[in-house]
Amino acid sequence: xxxxxxxxxxxxxxxxxxxxxxxxxxxxxxxxxxxxxxxxxxxxxxxxxxxxxxxxxxxxxxxxxxxxxxxxxxxxxxxxxxxxxxxxxxxxxxxxxxxxxxxxxxxxxxxxxxxxxxxxxxxxxxxxxxxxxxxxxxxxxxxxxxxxxxxxxxxxxxxxxxxxxxxxxxxxxxxxxxxxxxxxxxxxxxxxxxxxxxxxxxxxxxxxxxxxxxxxxxxxxxxxxxxxxxxxxxxxxxxxxxxxxxxxxxxxxxxxxx
Ligand SMILES: NC(=O)c1ccc[n+]([C@@H]2O[C@H](COP(=O)([O-])OP(=O)(O)OC[C@H]3O[C@@H](n4cnc5c(N)ncnc54)[C@H](O)[C@@H]3O)[C@@H](O)[C@H]2O)c1
Numbered sequence: 001x002x003x004x005x006x007x008x009x010x011x012x013x014x015x016x017x018x019x020x021x022x023x024x025x026x027x028x029x030x031x032x033x034x035x036x037x038x039x040x041x042x043x044x045x046x047x048x049x050x051x052x053x054x055x056x057x058x059x060x061x062x063x064x065x066x067x068x069x070x071x072x073x074x075x076x077x078x079x080x081x082x083x084x085x086x087x088x089x090x091x092x093x094x095x096x097x098x099x100x101x102x103x104x105x106x107x108x109x110x111x112x113x114x115x116x117x118x119x120x121x122x123x124x125x126x127x128x129x130x131x132x133x134x135x136x137x138x139x140x141x142x143x144x145x146x147x148x149x150x151x152x153x154x155x156x157x158x159x160x161x162x163x164x165x166x167x168x169x170x171x172x173x174x175x176x177x178x179x180x181x182x183x184x185x186x187x188x189x190x191x192x193x194x195x196x197x198x199x200x201x202x203x204x205x206x207x208x209x210x211x212x213x214x215x216x217x218x219x220x221x222x223x224x225x226x227x228x229x230x231x232x233x234x235x236x237x238x239x240x241x242x243x244x245x246x247x248x249x250x251x252x253x254x255x256x257x258x
Pocket of ligand 1: 011
């Protein structure tokens with residue numbers, strides 16, 4: 001199923017985004033990697049093209065907080081690949097000293113990426129249908145007192161995901177919405193500094209207590225979601241304590257991850 005997929009992914013040059021991209025490339029997909037980090041992006045493009053083939057991936061410099069840059073990148077990806085059938089809104093930041101940026105990137109960037117995906121994929125306007133995966137967080141399902149802005153943006157994203165997935169009109173257009181909610185995962189994002197979280201010492205202690213996901217486990221959860229024949233409305237959580245949990249729409253109650 002993945003073999004034919006053409007993918008547009010944001011925040012793809014490091015951490016989870018890079019790992020998701022490699023997992024997709026390994027399974028034969030074509031991937032348009034986008035990220036705000038240009039230099040690193042072109043290095044990663046070179047590395048992955050060498051490994052998977054020049055026609056299999058391309059990098060576009062794109063800041064998801066700029067609606068016009070995001071739209072231009074999406075158009076370029078469609079021109080290069082012919083079509084897109086999987087959009088992964090992964091770009092994110094976690095810095096409690098940057099409220100506006102946090103909302104612009106983590107919430108508005110993902111919403112805009114989703115809407116561009118819908119416009120392109122909707123079958124009633126000549127599209128082929130497809131899947132939109134939003135990378136939220138367990139902080140979008142349970143409160144995190146040392147990360148309130150981050151948590152607010154991710155709760156917003158989960159709400160957007162569930163609302164779109166329950167929209168009968170979007171269903172008819174052949175567009176599915178899946179959502180991945182990892183808990184703390186071993187990437188640069190959790191290098192906690194003074195500006196990143198409130199009560200940094202307490203945050204470090206809690207992190208030690210609950211443990212940290214390996215990137216590979218989160219990738220496994222991501223693959224379960226996109227390989228599902230119908231992931232619409234589903235949420236996968238990945239936590240060190242409970243592993244990968246697949247929540248079908250409306251069937252499970254949320255548990256605390258802290
Ligand atoms: N690491 C964790 O503990 C964790 C837990 C839950 C959810 N997440 C989510 O997973 C996603 C990936 O995070 P990660 O852990 O790999 O972190 P990361 O910091 O390693 O990677 C984030 C990527 O997003 C890119 N990015 C940041 N701002 C951008 C912008 N304006 N436009 C485009 N790209 C931008 C960065 O350049 C980077 O490549 C994020 O949405 C994050 O919120 C991470």
